[in-house]
Amino acid sequence: MSSKEKPTLGGTRIKTRKRNIAAPLDPAAFSDAVVQIYLDNAGDLELVAKSVESSDLNFSRYGDIFFEVVFIGGRTQPGTVKPDEGERHPYSVIDCEPKREAILPSVVYIQKILRRRPSLIKNLENVTRRFLQSLELFEENERKKLAIFTALAFSQKLSGLPPETVFQPLLKDNLVAKGIVLTFVTDFFKEYLVENSLEDLISILRRGKMEDNLVDFLPPVRRSAESFAEHFTNEGLPDLVEYHAKKMLEVKLKEIKTVLTSKVTEESSVDEVIETVKQLVKDAKLPEIEVVRVIWDGLMDAVQWSGKNQQQNANSVLRQVKAWAPLLNTFCSSGKLELELMYKIQMQCYEDAKLMKVFPEVVRSLYELDVLAEDTILHWFRKGTNSKGRQTFVKSLEPFVNWLEEAEEEE
Structure with a gap:
């Protein structure tokens, strides 16, 4: 029985593929570039949004850092909310006055960015969750600004912030025990109810799986219906107290x-x-x-x-x-x-x-x-x-x- 020779590809040159070389990570350069956009436009968020839209920055890789710059003016140190080395700008949410008219433009600005770059929605959720879990690292005045921003975000129906992203991270034992969470949600409730009904607030709480557990926002030593009623009555929210009862x-x-x-x-x-x-x-x-x-x-x-x-x-x-x-x-x-x-x-x-x-x-x-x-x-x-x-x-x-x-x- 004769054996056949295996076919060969004579005269054909086989090219070896080049490896895909990953670009090195450079979050500091990205952060500095975004900060420079703020500085070049003197904090005019309308102009900042246009510059961000037309830039060729790698937002898909550094989306979280982008929102760090939006919230606190620059890049944070890993695992903290403290500023890292690099450029900063004075037009962030944290640098605003703790008033709705000062913070609302930032909410509108983020809305515009997300419409043009919907892939950043998950990054906004990531950064928001991380900051809320680290509320104790912010100053009291800064926590109030974050509460106002969050309330306005829901009021303006800002995509990227599902209610569970806001309320569930707050339930860390140490934050609740120190009363930080109670102060935050109180500021949130008061701001949200300025332009929205109690029914709207309850709808958000329901989606955030907190409708039946509002007393969980109170420190354990004060966790009772009586303490809930006393606190929110004193804060001018009797309708919320009645609903809870x-x-x-x-x-x-x-x-x-x-x-x-x-x-x-x-x-x-x-x-x-x-x-x-x-x-x-x-x-x-x-x-x-x-x-x-x-x-x-x-x-x-x-x-x-x-x-x-x-x-x-x-x-x-x-x-x-x-x-x-x-x-x-x-x-x-x-x-x-x-x-x-x-x-x-x-x-x-x-x-x-x-x-x-x-x-x-x-x-x-x-x-x-x-x-x-x-x-x-x-x-x-x-x-x-x-x-x-x-x-x-x-x-x-x-x-x-x-x-x-x-x-x-x-x-």
Whole structure:
């Protein structure tokens, strides 16, 4: 068997590729060049923006340094906020007056830069996070300027600053413990609310995962609803205090409902559940009306709905009412609270189609179990103020009310 020679590339010259030679890093030269642009234009940010746009500087490599120059006038030493050797300019955010009219031009300037160079958005986020994590290294007056800048950045919808970038880095234990974070967010809130609503602020806090944890901004030794209310009331933010109080109430009520539903589902004894709810209510200092509402919600959440027909659903509700009447009776300790329970039942039956026809049966059962008094039922029937489904429910309850009135006349 003959063997064939392997083919060769005769007369062909194979070129060796040159290696890509990486340009040496020179952050100092980049920083000095940006600073010179500021100096050449005497800090006129409109002219600075045009010069930056037309320059051939390597922003893709030195984006972080660019924003260091914007915020503090020059390059910082690695791992710090202290100026490094090199040129500096006096037109930075830190060098401004701590007033919105002085700092707003810097926000507008950054907006223009980011529109032309969107790749710098991540660099702005990096530098902002680093500076916020190092707030203790800034002077008090400088921290206020950063707070105003950040508030204006959100107010002007500056891209590159997602809320979590601002709020999450602030939660460093040492910064919170020293009260630095509380002062920062107070300045931030006050500045942001100058031109924006509380709802807008709450939306930012929600996206920053801080909506339910505002007290975390307070030092641990002051971390309470009372201290929160005192501080922000003194700072002229009563609407924020009111919102926080409502939010904390919702959290506490949700906790009680979850515990209650769990214990009912687990078939704990009525006495055990009553004591558990009493303790939770005492610890949370909850309004009695809210407690009545959440108890009803908790009981209904624990109902095993069959969903087959109206009567089966009605039977499920009535079994739950009969089993837990002592719990309802414990917390419906006045005519006002009994009336509130009726309104709560009315609303649920109105909002849940499968319970529309259950209302009169539930009311009658609660009357027979001594949870609702006759006077309460008659007051609701004659003078009830909740209009949701009222006409339908009044008509369905009329035979029972007539029976009550006839019995009262006989007596």
